[in-house]
Amino acid sequence: MNPVVVHVVRPYASEQEYLAAEAWSIDARGMLLVDAEPLAPDTAVLFDIALADGSKPIRAEGRVTIVVAPHGDRPGGLRVRFKRFGAATKAFIERAVKAKTDADRPSQTDAERPSQTDAERPSQTDAERPSLLDLERVSLPEVRQSMTDLEAVVAPSAPPFFAPPPPPLESSVRERIPGPIAAPANREELLARLRDRKRAS
Numbered sequence: 001m002n003p004v005v006v007h008v009v010r011p012y013a014s015e016q017e018y019l020a021a022e023a024w025s026i027d028a029r030g031m032l033l034v035d036a037e038p039l040a041p042d043t044a045v046l047f048d049i050a051l052a053d054g055s056k057p058i059r060a061e062g063r064v065t066i067v068v069a070p071h072g073d074r075p076g077g078l079r080v081r082f083k084r085f086g087a088a089t090k091a092f093i094e095r096a097v098k099a100k101t102d103a104d105r106p107s108q109t110d111a112e113r114p115s116q117t118d119a120e121r122p123s124q125t126d127a128e129r130p131s132l133l134d135l136e137r138v139s140l141p142e143v144r145q146s147m148t149d150l151e152a153v154v155a156p157s158a159p160p161f162f163a164p165p166p167p168p169l170e171s172s173v174r175e176r177i178p179g180p181i182a183a184p185a186n187r188e189e190l191l192a193r194l195r196d197r198k199r200a201s
Helices: 015-025 087-104 116-120 124-128 132-154 187-200
Strands: 004-010 030-034 044-051 058-068 077-085
Touching (some): 015 044, 015 087, 030 058, 044 077
Antiparallel strands (some): 044 058
16 A cells, blocks of 8 residues: 655744754654644654745654644644664754753753862862872771781791701712721741742732
C-alpha cells in the first residue's frame, strides 16, 4: 500500500521561529503534524513541514500512531512515528529536541545561581581536611617515634651473636716437614767398609 502524502504548512518566517513556537511537538521518535487531517492508526505517511519562507526543515516517512485533539492552548493534529528521513531532517530534529529540553529546564535566578566567590570557596569538609603537607608534618614525627619504640622492643638486650666461620676443609694428603736425621749406631763400621771398598777398587 502506497503511503499517504501529507503536507503541513506552519506560519513561521524561519526555522528558529518555528522551533521557538512548536519545538514541543517534536521528539526523537516522532512528532505531531499540527492541524493535519485525521488518518487511521498505522497508516503509512510521507510528510513534510513547510514554513512561510518556503523552507522545508522536515521531510520524512512514518506511520500514524494516534489522532490528537486540541488541548488548552495547544492545537491538535496527527501523531506520527518516524520511520525514515535524511541527514538534514535528522539535524533539525536534534535541534528541536535540544530546544525542547532547554525550554523544559527551569531557569536559575540570580539569587539561586551561586556566585563565583561561593563556587570558588571550598566546602566546610574541604576546609577541615588537612593538606598533604600538614599530614606529612604531623604524621612523620609520630611514625619515626613509633618506629623507635618498636626497635626498642624488638632489639635484643644481649650483644648480637655472630657465628664463627667454619674451619677449612682438611686435605686428605698431609704435607710432611723434613726433620733432622740421626746417625746410625754403627757409623764407624760403615765408614770403614766404604774405605776398604775404595782401596780394593
